[in-house]
Amino acid sequence: xxxxxxxxxxxxxxxxxxxxxxxxxxxxxxxxxxxxxxxxxxxxxxxxxxxxxxxxxxxxxxxxxxxxxxxxxxxxxxxxxxxxxxxxxxxxxxxxxxxxxxxxxxxxxxxxxxxxxxxxxxxxxxxxxxxxxxxxxxxxxxxxxxxxxxxxxxxxxxxxxxxxxxxxxxxxxxxxxxxxxxxxxxxxxxxxxxxxxxxxxxxxxxxxxxxxxxxxxxxxxxxxxxxxxxxxxxxxxxxxxxxxxxxxxxxxxxxxxxxxxxxxxxxxxxxxxxxxxxxxxxxxxxxxxxxxxxxxxxxxxxxxxxxxxxxxxxxxxxxxxxxxxxxxxxxxxxxxxxxxxxxxxxxxxxxxxxxxxxxxxxxxxxxxxxxxxxxxxxxxxxxxxxxxx
Numbered sequence: 142x143x144x145x146x147x148x149x150x151x152x153x154x155x156x157x158x159x160x161x162x163x164x165x166x167x168x169x170x171x172x173x174x175x176x177x178x179x180x181x182x183x184x185x186x187x188x189x190x191x192x193x194x195x196x197x198x199x200x201x202x203x204x205x206x207x208x209x210x211x212x213x214x215x216x217x218x219x220x221x222x223x224x225x226x227x228x229x230x231x232x233x234x235x236x237x238x239x240x241x242x243x244x245x246x247x248x249x250x251x252x253x254x255x256x257x258x259x260x261x262x263x264x265x266x267x268x269x270x271x272x273x274x275x276x277x278x279x280x281x282x283x284x285x286x287x288x289x290x291x292x293x294x295x296x297x298x299x300x301x302x303x304x305x306x307x308x309x310x311x312x313x314x315x316x317x318x319x320x321x322x323x324x325x326x327x328x329x330x331x332x333x334x335x336x337x338x339x340x341x342x343x344x345x346x347x348x349x350x351x352x353x354x355x356x357x358x359x360x361x362x363x364x365x366x367x368x369x370x371x372x373x374x375x376x377x378x379x380x381x382x383x384x385x386x387x388x389x390x391x392x393x394x395x396x397x398x399x400x401x402x403x404x405x406x407x408x409x410x411x412x413x414x415x416x417x418x419x420x421x422x423x424x425x426x427x428x429x430x431x432x433x434x435x436x437x438x439x440x441x442x443x444x445x446x447x448x449x450x451x452x453x454x455x456x457x458x459x460x461x462x463x464x465x466x467x468x469x470x471x472x473x474x475x476x477x478x479x480x481x482x483x484x485x486x487x488x489x490x491x492x493x494x495x496x497x498x499x500x501x502x503x504x505x506x507x508x509x510x511x512x513x514x515x516x517x518x519x520x521x522x523x524x525x526x527x528x529x530x
Contacts, residue, residue: 163193163196163216163217163220164181164184164185164192164196165181166213167196167199167200167213167217168180168181168184168199170199170200170203170205170453171199171453172453172454173453173454173455173456174456175383175384175455175456175457176382176383176452176453176455176456178383179381179382179383180199180380180381182412183380183381183412184196186412188412188413189412191222193217193220193221193222193228194221194222194227195380196217197214197217197221197227197228197231198375198378199378199380200213200214200217201214201231201367201374201375202367202375202377202378202449203366203453204366204394204449204450204453205366206364206365206366207235207238207239207364207365207366207367210235210366211232211235211236214228214231214232214235215232218232230374231374234374238357238365239365241341241355242268242339242341242357242365243268243269245266245267245268250264250265250266250341250342251264251265251266251267251268251270251271251339251340251341252264252265252339252340252341252342253265253271253274253275253300253337253338253339254300254337254338254339254340255300255303255304255335255336255337256334256335256336256337256338256396256397261298261299261300262300263300268339268341268357271337271339272339272359272363275337275359275361275362275363276362276363278301278304278305279308279361279362281305282304282305282308282309285305285309287309287312289309289313289323289326292305292306292309292310293323293326303333304335304361306330306333307330307331307333307335308335309330310326310327310330310331311331313327315327332399334395334396334397334398334399335360335361335396336358336359336360336361336396336397337358337359337360337361337363338356338357338358338359339356339357339359340354340355340356340357341354341355341356342354343355358397360396361396367449377417377437377438377439377449378437378449378452379415379416379417379437380415380437381410381411381412381415381419382408382410382420382436382437382452382455384405384408384420384436384455384457385405385408386405386406386407386408386478386479386482386485387404387405387474387475387476387477387478387479387482387485388404388405388457388475389402389403389404389405389457389458389459389471389475390402390403390404390405390422390436390455390456390457390458391455391456391457391458392441392442392451392452392454392455393450393451393454394442394449394450394451394454395450397450398442398450398451401424401441401442401451402424402458402471403422403423403424403436403441404422404423404424404471404474404475404478405420405421405422405436405485406421406422406423406433406478406485406486406488406489407419407420407421407482407485407486407489408420417435417437417438418435418437419437420435420436420437421433421434421435421436421485421486421489422434422435422436422440422441423471423474423488423489423492424440424441426517426518428517428518430517430518430519430520430521431470431492431518431519431520431521431524432492432518432519433488433489433492433493437452439451439452469521470521470524470525470530473525473530474488474524474528474530477528477529477530484528487528488524488528491527492518492519495519
């Protein structure tokens with residue numbers, strides 16, 4: 142099945158027009174001061190062959206509403222190199238995404254999912270019906286009861302209930318008088334992001350089993366953000382990052398992804414040479430083990446398709462990591478790598494090779510059947526012992 146993805150998201154910087162200082166205006170979309178200042182130096186250094194193209198990619202992938210994004214891209218058009226135009230394709234993709242959501246032939250249903258989950262969904266006849274349902278949930282949450290026991294009694298996996306519980310928890314004042322059970326429940330609800338995915342399935346005219354899925358990702362207000370179709374549009378930002386080997390970096394991609402902490406292993410980028418594979422990192426994976434990946438490809442984000450905002454908000458982390466083991470592992474590795482930067486490359490190369498090797502292994506069960514070996518990373522103890530941390 143062919144898949145086409147369109148996405149949506151949140152914070153709304155005031156910039157909607159791009160003037161002569163288009164670089165500074167574009168970089169207002171980058172919330173991280175560290176990343177923003179680093180990109181400003183790079184884009185104004187004279188080493189970037191086509192700064193307009195980079196700015197267009199930053200706008201296209203920014204976590205802002207799609208209409209604001211379209212206005213900024215149209216403002217950048219006047220500065221683009223006409224020999225190598227890219228911006229018109231970005232604009233067309235956004236316009237196509239807007240157009241497609243309103244095309245609703247008979248038999249095309251729209252499925253509303255909460256966050257990146259595929260476990261339960263609501264079905265609607267049109268895109269606008271799904272958005273109206275999101276807005277009605279917001280209105281209900283504003284006027285609903287303030288009875289904690291009522292929310293605790295709601296069916297847990299129901300989409301509407303999850304949204305209402307989280308919005309209720311945000312309004313609560315947590316203090317020492319609250320019992321442990323209620324406090325734990327509220328904490329759990331507060332750790333839940335609210336975002337949506339609306340997916341439309343278009344059956345193939347000839348083959349019943351084939352078709353196209355179009356998905357829009359929305360924030361909790363129902364605003365659309367990214368479009369990622371069949372034409373030449375960016376899916377990640379290949380720009381230099383300010384972080385150095387040994388830095389612990391916090392990334393935050395709400396409402397689509399959870400906060401994550403990673404340890405930078407290498408940064409081979411310079412202002413004159415930028416590589417999409419240039420920044421590598423160590424992170425704790427979903428299995429509770431440690432793995433390595435490419436920072437710009439968001440390999441550390443394993444819970445959503447909408448991971449780009451993490452780079453717009455990435456910043457050096459100086460506090461204590463809440464997970465005790467992660468804190469100990471990252472702290473030890475950070476000190477060792479800052480003392481010997483080559484260690485970061487060694488960790489990445491060895492774990493990456495181990496990952497690739499194990500993912501291709503096939504073992505045999507006791508009954509003689511073949512069984513693939515699934516790589517789940519390595520434990521903190523193995524990491525510390527293997528590299529003398």
